[in-house]
Amino acid sequence: MSHFNKMVSEQLETMEKLLFMQSEIERCQELELELAELxxxxxxxxxxxxxxxxxxxxxxxxxxxxxxxxEVIRSYQEMKLFA
Known part of the structure; x- marks a missing residue:
């Protein structure tokens, strides 16, 4: 796997973590409201x-x-220069 593809793959994993964390925060904020009401x-x-x-x-x-x-942008630009 090329360096560029590896970086994109790692970035996708990070995006998944980011989306998961955002959904967890939203879930906890809903729970926070429920607990406040109770x-x-x-x-x-x-x-x-x-x-x-x-x-x-x-x-x-x-x-x-x-x-x-x-990093992905720099790698892509370097790939284009050497292609």
Whole structure:
């Protein structure tokens, strides 16, 4: 597998992680609203902390995805130069 194809494959894996994390955050935010309505303060705090941690992880995944995108673009440009 060429270097370019490998990078694109890795980027797709990162995209899957990013989408999964976004859906998990949305799920937890829905749970957060339900717990707030039920006034389950202890559980609510736990969910809020989990959301904060997942948002940090999501930010790291987004940063990695952006770096991979830059790498893929550079690799593609280099391929075009040497083709």
């Amino acid at each position: 006034q389950e303060e202890a559980k609510l705090e736990s969910v809020k902390e989990q959301i904060i941690m997942m948002k940090k992880e999501l930010h790291e995944i987004q940063r990695a995805f952006e770096e991979q995108t830059d």
